[in-house]
Amino acid sequence: xxTLYNKFDKRRIxxxxxxxxxxxxxxxxxxxEADKAVAYLRSAMVLGMDTETRPSFKKGLTNMVALLQVSxxxxxxxxxxxxxxxTESVKSLLQDERVLKVxxxxxxxxxxxxxxxxxxxxxxxxxxxxxxxxxxxxMSLQKLYANVFGKKxxxxxxxxxxxADVLTDGQRLYAATDAWxxxxxxxxxxxxxxxxxxxxxxxxxxxxTSSEA
Numbered sequence: 001x002x003t004l005y006n007k008f009d010k011r012r013i014x015x016x017x018x019x020x021x022x023x024x025x026x027x028x029x030x031x032x033e034a035d036k037a038v039a040y041l042r043s044a045m046v047l048g049m050d051t052e053t054r055p056s057f058k059k060g061l062t063n064m065v066a067l068l069q070v071s072x073x074x075x076x077x078x079x080x081x082x083x084x085x086x087t088e089s090v091k092s093l094l095q096d097e098r099v100l101k102v103x104x105x106x107x108x109x110x111x112x113x114x115x116x117x118x119x120x121x122x123x124x125x126x127x128x129x130x131x132x133x134x135x136x137x138x139m140s141l142q143k144l145y146a147n148v149f150g151k152k153x154x155x156x157x158x159x160x161x162x163x164a165d166v167l168t169d170g171q172r173l174y175a176a177t178d179a180w181x182x183x184x185x186x187x188x189x190x191x192x193x194x195x196x197x198x199x200x201x202x203x204x205x206x207x208x209t210s211s212e213a
Contacts, residue, residue: 019151023074048183065112066162076176086117
């Protein structure tokens with residue numbers, strides 16, 4: 001019986017073992033490579049998805065989404081959108097009604113992607129909505145992964161330059177792990193739901209002390 005919490009204590013996360021994607025990672029930098037990657041991905045039933053954007057440290061300035069990462073259970077493709085944009089093959093994947101695409105905070109991701117190319121998204125599942133059926137109130141990928149698997153996802157690469165000429169090993173692994181984590185969480189929770197093999201612990205709300213009131 002798996003124990004899940006309605007809210008995972010973020011103070012526990014630093015002490016948890018680190019989770020890393022251990023599969024194949026391919027960086028996609030041309031339209032032809034994108035076509036081949038999409039053909040491979042469309043053979044899957046479920047995919048994990050995430051995006052990365054170069055951080056802006058100037059007030060009021062927001063950069064365009066630079067990277068789209070899409071993962072199966074063992075293979076992740078990193079589409080360098082700052083170089084190739086949202087190609088016709090990528091649009092076809094995002095619009096494919098037969099392939100379930102699992103992500104987190106998808107409203108923001110899809111809005112960013114549509115600024116690079118118009119498309120009508122289909123068959124997307126947002127984990128922030130999905131986990132509510134389990135009584136889970138956590139919204140961040142890091143807390144959700146810790147809640148379900150008891151491991152932590154490092155966010156150390158989040159504010160790096162996603163438009164760099166060459167992505168570092170750390171960036172590639174970080175990006176792939178985030179996309180893969182989405183499909184991994186979904187598959188695990190689906191199995192727990194189907195087998196009714198979990199219990200939810202509701203964590204009491206902290207009572208403020210007199211000094212905090």
